[in-house]
Amino acid sequence: MTKNVRVRFAPSPTGPLHIGGVRTALFNYLFAKKHKGSFILRIEDTDQNRYVQGAEQYIIDALNWCHMPFDEGPNKNEKFGPYRQSERKHLYKQYADELIASGNAYYAFDTAETLDFHRKDHEAKGKTFIYNWHNRLKLSNSLSLSAEEVKAKLNAGDDYVIRFKSPQDETLHLKDIIRGDIKIDTNILDDKVLFKSDGMPTYHLANIVDDHLMEISHVIRGEEWLPSLALHYQLYKAFGWETPEFAHLPLILKPTGKGKLSKRDGDKLGFPVFPLEWTDPKTGDVSRGYKEDGYFPEAMVNFLAFLGWNPGTEQEIFSLNELIEAFDLKKVNKSGARFDPDKTKWFNHHYMQEQNNDVLAELFKPIVNEKLNVIQSESEESHNEISRQARNDNDIDVNYIALVIGLIKERATFVSDFWALSHFFFTAPTSYDEKASKKAFRNGTKELMGELKNIILRIDEFTVIALQKDIKSWITSKEIGFGKVMMPLRLALVGALQGPDVFDIMFMIGKAETVKRIEKVIDLL
Template sequence: MIENVRVRFAPSPTGPLHIGGVRTALFNYLFAKKHNGTFILRVEDTDQNRYVEGAEQYIIDALNWCGMPADESPVKPGNYGPYRQSERKAMYKQYADELIASGNAYYAFDTAETLDFHRKDHEAKGKTFIYNWHNRLKLKNSLSLSAEEVKAKLDAGEDYVIRFKSPQDETLHLKDIIRGDIQIDTNVLDDKVLFKSDGMPTYHLANIVDDHLMEISHVIRGEEWLPSLALHYQLYQAFGWEVPEFAHLPLILKPTGKGKLSKRDGDKLGFPVFPLEWKDPKTGDVSRGYKEDGYFPEAMVNFLAFLGWNPGTEQEIFSLDALINAFDLERVNKSGARFDPDKTKWFNHHYMQEQANDELAKKFLPIINEKLNVIQSGSEESQDGISPAGGNDIDVNYVEMVVALVKERATFVSDFWGLSHFFFTAPTSYDEKASKKAFKEGTKDILKEVVSIVNAIDDFTVETLQTNLKGWITSNDIGFGKVMMPLRLALVGALQGPDVFDIMYMIGKAESVARIEKAVAIL
């Protein structure tokens, strides 16, 4: 086991957390828990222009819903705070100054217009402008100016940035847990800005300083940060700090397998890309969330774990504890992971079967009441035949029994009504195709006989119903389909649903007889 593991998930509060971000948080969480380490949430909110009200709380709520709360965070501080970058901003200037003093960084006074001129000039010659060893001595910075000139500019309050001085003619040897050994020619690197003229650090400087001060042992982040690895590695060396281990996770790809998954893909194909529903505070636009769409957090965690990682076995179902035990960064793939909306539903269907019926019943009850209120506020015809189980005082135990009968065919709690409405309200119409198939000459007489048999049963149970009706069918040599099809149609309104005898027992003798007699009269 690796000792003293400290990992961080460091999102920016610029909107809702994409499932790609949740996957990054998950892999950090699994790695930390596997090694009895610490999982930290650090909010990188230095870019105040992009800050969105409510986004930080959304990130915290999303992690909590997924069952992976941070051990240290802005709302649960440890000994390494503050945990918001904006509250740490006073400390970064000293580190930028330290890099200047050691010769690893320099002041640059170039205006935006000057840099734009050089870019366009290079483009016109078919070249790409890179601010580095190749041209920095021709530009306006503390490497090309005298010490007196630099001091005069600083004393005059001229705008400047602090740039990292990338080396010339060197080869960097970097190591990534997922991607192996990486070699970088420093001549192709640009001198990145570390500190801006507004007195704020860039992501690069703040990120490295925070990771060092928070004693981060492993940096597990998305593939999009791979191009920054060389700079970050050099910054650690420039400060003389121990370099953490890096692991860059593969992209989550569109369902087609081409390109990075975006919100647009979800909108187009009808699935969410955010863990929780998000309402934009500026526009009021609402984006769907997995929670509100009826997914269980266990299902979301399970399917996200398989986006880029595999256990090396055929096993697909993993609880969070099982994932912690099985997880290994060495088994994370380099190549992008294709997002499969159907597979996410497959996982949810599995976890549906594992949910306690009483908990599912509590979630289903508001849906039943809403549907019945709509029916009861409608036409008289709709109100006719409401089951005794209906109404706003439905017994949750009854609902629990219904759930037990139908959940095997459900993927979401919202599916329950379509699979079980006939337990709460009598059919007001009958499927036309099924009616032609089930109601033949002689069907009316058969159903009248069924009514007589049902009425004669005193001990109204599934067992007595089966015994009496099946016994009558067998002794009279009637085909089972001739009885069971029209009987199901009378009770349900279609040829669907669980066992007919279960339906009759649940809705009761009087309701069963009423529905059969109504079907005989109409059909």
């Protein structure tokens, strides 16, 4: 690729960033970095009526969380700035005037009532009203009015819009990197509004002007913009500018595969559709985010990359650098990509195993403290030495938590799963699984547990190896099945027949706590 690659992600700050927008940003980012180019953030806030306070910062925070920082954008390396369209509105009028001067656009003075009348009239006749070559000479615009009439209306301050003059009886030959060659009959195109009398451009004009002035080489955007491609091509031609290359990404579909993924789907099926948690500034309603739900950014980026793109290999796990190396727009599919919530969890489970246990311990520590504080508040006396030590948030040993995580994390998908998998490392069980108890506690169990306690008390070097050696030797000498000892022992330590290796648990909680839990079971028996 010889041209200098410059791509832009251009969201509107009208609310939280949908993961479809994050996927668009990701593909732009990957393409830019693959070709040693620039990834630009432009905030398209021309529609001030829909502007939402905090949305712009949310977009920036989401990109940063996904490890996709922009190279140019608001308050950063603004060599083509400003990067908010509301701060560029002084630029657009001159380009709208230029189109009028070249005959590619015209003033239209039609009132909303007039246009509504024509729409309803066409509907009554089973037709669709399109403002274009077919009827524009019958309407109130600078093509049907005299120059004097147009001037008088402008001087009088009449409301107007500037419309693009779509050609008649032509066939446009358009190119899209993903979808190939596209043919469009200009007779079906309407004369889109480019500029309004309130001094603000529509998306179409501002988008083209900004892409040109910012020297955008490739426009990579969602499929929903495909119907605008014909107009945008024509605008580049009308200005005499070089057209960037276009690539329209497939839709992200509902888990059923039918229809575009929406927030309602996430609410219904229990998964977020936004990267970060969002609080609506008007209503106070909170929408879930992938970050707050416990997803790692690496997992989110990995699964989003596969929504519409396929490397052509069996590999599914990609680091960001590997994605950059492998990414190719020609390997992006045309058809929609079905969103699979279970697959997102699969990715997160993988990245959980890759995480450093010390890092996970810092994330899990507040949960441990909270749980232990609740236990403390529910009991006048502490349950055991570990929970006593943990009563003060600063007392709990994060290194101990890291060791616990190393024993249980392979069964976890989220940090929030850790407590259910590890609570017995921090506090003694207060109840025992009823079904497991009937299976493990039999005639003679009480006596066996008493003997086991004495064996444990005699072990000087309380290590996993020593515990395995001495306890297994004792069971063998008794000529009994291992289950007769190991099942009630696990129940005593955990409260259920689950968890990591029993000897690991004993070593972690220590001799005194192990004996104490066995004594509690003996008393119950």
